[in-house]
Amino acid sequence: xxxxxxxxxxxxxxxxxxxxxxxxxxxxxFYIVASFLCKNVLSFALLTVSxxxxxxxxxxxVKIVLKSIKAIIFIMIxxxxxxxxxxxxxxxxxxxxxxxINIYVDGIYNAVFIAVRIISMIIGTSIFLTYTTTxxxxxxxxxxxxxxxxxxxxxxxxxxxxxxxxxxxxPTIIEETEKIMSAQKARGADFTNGSLxxxxxxxxxxxxxxxxxxxxxAGELATAMTCRCYRGGNGRTRLKVLKTTxxxxxxLFFIAVFGAAIxxxxxxxxxxxx
Amino acid sequence: xxxITVENVSYVYSGGTPFExxxxxxxxxEIKENCITGIIGHTGSGKSTLVQMFNGLLRPSSGRIxxxxxxxxxxxxxxxxxxYRVGLVxxxxxxxLFEETVEADIAFGPKNMGLSEDEIAERVRESASFxxxxxxxxxxxxxxxxxxxxxxxxxxxxxxxRPEVLVLDEPSAGLDPAGKNTIFDGIKKYxxxxxxxxxxxxxxxDDMAKYCEDIIVMSHSRVAMKGKRNEIFCRGDELExxxxxxxxxxxxxxxxxxxxxxxSQDIYTVDDAEKALSELFGGAx
Amino acid sequence: MSxxxxxxxxxxxxxxxxxxxxxxxxISLDIEKGEYIAIVGHNGSGKSTLAKLLTLVVDDYDYLEGSIEVDGVEITSDDMTEDGIxxxxxxxxxxxxxxxxxxxxxxxxxxxxxxxxxxGLERAEIRRRVDDALATVGMTEFIxxxxxxxxxxxxxxxxxxxxxxxKPECIIFDESTAMLDPIGxxxxxxxxxxxxxxxxxxxxxxxxYMDEAVRADRVIVIDDGKILLDGTPAEIFAEVDKLxxxxxxxxxxxxxxxxxxxxxxxxxxxxNTPEQCAKAIAAALGK
Numbered sequence: 074x075x076x077x078x079x080x081x082x083x084x085x086x087x088x089x090x091x092x093x094x095x096x097x098x099x100x101x102x103f104y105i106v107a108s109f110l111c112k113n114v115l116s117f118a119l120l121t122v123s124x125x126x127x128x129x130x131x132x133x134x135v136k137i138v139l140k141s142i143k144a145i146i147f148i149m150i151x152x153x154x155x156x157x158x159x160x161x162x163x164x165x166x167x168x169x170x171x172x173x174i175n176i177y178v179d180g181i182y183n184a185v186f187i188a189v190r191i192i193s194m195i196i197g198t199s200i201f202l203t204y205t206t207t208x209x210x211x212x213x214x215x216x217x218x219x220x221x222x223x224x225x226x227x228x229x230x231x232x233x234x235x236x237x238x239x240x241x242x243x244p245t246i247i248e249e250t251e252k253i254m255s256a257q258k259a260r261g262a263d264f265t266n267g268s269l270x271x272x273x274x275x276x277x278x279x280x281x282x283x284x285x286x287x288x289x290x291a292g293e294l295a296t297a298m299t300c301r302c303y304r305g306g307n308g309r310t311r312l313k314v315l316k317t318t319x320x321x322x323x324x325l326f327f328i329a330v331f332g333a334a335i336x337x338x339x340x341x342x343x344x345x346x347x
Numbered sequence: 348x349x350x351i352t353v354e355n356v357s358y359v360y361s362g363g364t365p366f367e368x369x370x371x372x373x374x375x376x377e378i379k380e381n382c383i384t385g386i387i388g389h390t391g392s393g394k395s396t397l398v399q400m401f402n403g404l405l406r407p408s409s410g411r412i413x414x415x416x417x418x419x420x421x422x423x424x425x426x427x428x429x430x431y432r433v434g435l436v437x438x439x440x441x442x443x444l445f446e447e448t449v450e451a452d453i454a455f456g457p458k459n460m461g462l463s464e465d466e467i468a469e470r471v472r473e474s475a476s477f478x479x480x481x482x483x484x485x486x487x488x489x490x491x492x493x494x495x496x497x498x499x500x501x502x503x504x505x506x507x508x509r510p511e512v513l514v515l516d517e518p519s520a521g522l523d524p525a526g527k528n529t530i531f532d533g534i535k536k537y538x539x540x541x542x543x544x545x546x547x548x549x550x551x552x553d554d555m556a557k558y559c560e561d562i563i564v565m566s567h568s569r570v571a572m573k574g575k576r577n578e579i580f581c582r583g584d585e586l587e588x589x590x591x592x593x594x595x596x597x598x599x600x601x602x603x604x605x606x607x608x609x610x611s612q613d614i615y616t617v618d619d620a621e622k623a624l625s626e627l628f629g630g631a632x
Numbered sequence: 633m634s635x636x637x638x639x640x641x642x643x644x645x646x647x648x649x650x651x652x653x654x655x656x657x658x659i660s661l662d663i664e665k666g667e668y669i670a671i672v673g674h675n676g677s678g679k680s681t682l683a684k685l686l687t688l689v690v691d692d693y694d695y696l697e698g699s700i701e702v703d704g705v706e707i708t709s710d711d712m713t714e715d716g717i718x719x720x721x722x723x724x725x726x727x728x729x730x731x732x733x734x735x736x737x738x739x740x741x742x743x744x745x746x747x748x749x750x751x752g753l754e755r756a757e758i759r760r761r762v763d764d765a766l767a768t769v770g771m772t773e774f775i776x777x778x779x780x781x782x783x784x785x786x787x788x789x790x791x792x793x794x795x796x797x798x799k800p801e802c803i804i805f806d807e808s809t810a811m812l813d814p815i816g817x818x819x820x821x822x823x824x825x826x827x828x829x830x831x832x833x834x835x836x837x838x839x840x841y842m843d844e845a846v847r848a849d850r851v852i853v854i855d856d857g858k859i860l861l862d863g864t865p866a867e868i869f870a871e872v873d874k875l876x877x878x879x880x881x882x883x884x885x886x887x888x889x890x891x892x893x894x895x896x897x898x899x900x901x902x903x904n905t906p907e908q909c910a911k912a913i914a915a916a917l918g919k
Binding site for chain 1: 399402404427430431434435436437438440442443444445455456459460490504505508
Binding site: 389390391493494495520521522523524525526550551553590591592594595596598599602603605606607608617620621624625627628 | 674675676729783784807810811813814815816840842879880881883884885887888891892895897906907909910911913914916917
C-alpha cells in the first residue's frame, strides 16, 4: 500500500532530477502542447525520438516506464480501433471495403499518430513531473510559479501548505488504516467476504476511528504549528530557495528548439498530414 | 501443558522486493496454559510482528503456530475462528473504538461470533466488571471517556470474546501509574476467573517483574532468552547487552551483593525486597 | 525578577456538553531562568492545561482569573495583541506527546526549518540554526530522511530540534516521553538535560514518570488543579502519603527505603537511584 503513495518518484541523480521543479513544470506543459502540434510523419517521428531521449537522460529504467504505459494500454487500443474504423479519407486511400466497414490509409495513420502522442505525453509528463520530481518539490514549484496569483487574492500559500501536510500524513494515515483494520479483524470483522453492501458496511468500524483520529491529529498539528509561530505565508522566509542554473536555461532552450522544430516539420515536410 | 507452540517461525516483510526485511528469524517457544507470559524486546525486535502471528493476522513465511497442538493455518478459511480463541489487544487499542456506546463497542466481537443477545449482554457485563467500567460508563459514548477508560473499554471488547489466550501488546503504554495498575488488575482478574493463558508484550522490565511468570526476550528478530522469570533476571549482564536492563529492584540486589551484602538474587518486587531486607536487618541486630 | 510568574491563577473550560476540561483552581508559581523543573500529576490533574496556558494555546475558556507574567509581560492581560502572543511563543517552545502530530514537512531538515521560516529569518541564518539544532539532538545524519520512517524517539528529537532552532528561552515538554520506548525515552531525557546544563535553557518536563522527575532540580506535584508539593526531589519523595493520594508512584528504591525506615531500620541519605540505595543499605548494615 505504501508504494501507491510514493511509488511514482524514482530516486536517482540524473540531470533531470536536478532541474528546478518550476522549469520542469513549465517544460512539461510545453511538451504536452508540442505533442498536440504534431501533424505529420516527421514531426511524430521527432516526438518519438524525444521521448526516448527523455528516458535516457532521466536514467529511469525502461521497465518502469513501460509499467506506467501498461496502465493505459486499453484506452490506447480502444482509440486506435475507433480511428481505424471511423476515419474517412479520399476514395483513392480506401484499402479495405467489406459490408459497412471502410478502412482508409488515413485511419491507420491517425491510429498510429494518436498512440504515439498519448505514449509520448505519458512519458514526458511522468518523467518531468513524477519520476524525477518529489511531490514536495512539485508543490514548492507550483507555489512559486503561482505566486503572482496571490495579488488577486488566491490563497496559493495555503493550498501549498495543505498539499505539504497531506503528503506528510499520507504514509501515517495509511499505516493507521492498516492498524485499525487489523484491530477490527482481531474482533472478527470480515472485509473480504460477503456482498458489496455487506463489505461496505464492514468498513464502518474502520472509517469512524480513522476520522476521529484524523481530526485529533489535525487539532494537535494545528496547535503544534501555532506554537512554532506559524501565521500563514506573510513574512515567512524559506530554507530552500529554488535556484535556476545554466542547466535549467539549457533545458528551456532545448524545449524551445524542439517546439520550433515540430512547427517547421509540420509546415515543410511532405507526406500524410493529420 | 503448552497452549501455543511456536515452531521455527520466520517472517519476511515485502518478500521479493528491494525492501525485503526479516522481522522474525527461526523463532521457537511455548506459551503455557494458566500462565502469564511476558514478551520483552525493543521496538523493531520483532515482538509486534510475533503477536500478530498468534491469532493469524499474519501468516508465517515458514514454520508453524500450534494452538492446542493443531496448526492454526491447517484450514486457512477458518482462521477467523482462531481469532476468537486467541484474543489480540493491539497497541493503543482505544483507537479501534467506533460504536455509539461503550456497551455496543464491547459487544462488537461477540456479535461477530454470532452469539445470542442474552449471551452477549452477559459477556459485556462480565468483561466490563473485569476492567472496572461501571454501568453508567457502558451507556456513554466511547469518545467521552478519559484516556485510561477508553483503553479499558477496548480491552474489555477483546475479553468479551472470552478468548482462551489473551494477547496484549503494550497494554499500559502512555498511562499514568493509577491507570496502569487498573489495567493490569483487570488482566489478572480475567486470567484468574477464566483460566486463560495471557501473553503481555512490553518493554517495561518492572511490569514484567511484577506480573509475568514466564519471560521471552526478543532481540534482532530472534529469541534471545526464554524461561522462568528468575532464570531470566539473573542474566543481568546479557540483558544489559541487549539494552534492556533489569528491573530496578533486581539491580539493587545485585549492587548490594557487590557491596558484600549476603542477599538472595531472586527478588524483583518492592514487597519481596522489603521482606528480605527486614529479615536481614532483624538478623543483624 | 522571575522569568515566569503565576499569581492566583484560576481557569476552567467546559466542552460543548458541559463536562469540564482542564481546571486550574488556584496556582501561584515562580520559575527562574535556567531551572530544570518536572511537573508531575495524574491524568486530568491540570498539569497539561497549565503548560498550554503558558503559551496561550488553550482552546477557549469560560473563566480566567489571576495572572501569568512571562519575562515581564503579563500574557493574561486583555491588551495582549497578536504580535504579543507571537513574541511569547518565541520565548517559550513546546514539545508535545505524539511525535507524529508535530512534524509538518516530509524531509527532516525542512521540518526543523519550519519555525525559523515562520520567524522570517535570513536563509543563511535558518541553515545555521537547522544544522546546529540537529547536532544538538544528535540527528545530523538523518538530515535528508523522511520523518515517517524514523522511530518514535527519533521523531521526538526532530520535534525538539524544530523548537531549539527557534532559540526559545524555555522549552516545555508536555508528556513528550509518554509514547516512547525505553531507549527513545532515555535519548529524549538526555537531550532535555543537555539543553538545560549546556545551553542554559529553562526546561519544564511535564510527566508522570517518577524516574524522570527524580532527575530534575525541582519537582512540582499538581493535583486537582492545585500545587500539592513543590521542592527538590528528595523533599517531594519524603511526602509518601501525599504522593500516593495524588495517584502517583514513588521510584521503587525510594519506596523501599521509606518502608524500611518505617520498620525502624536506620537508613540515611538521599535515596532515589538504585546506586544510592545500595550504598545506604550497605552502610546501615555496616559493610
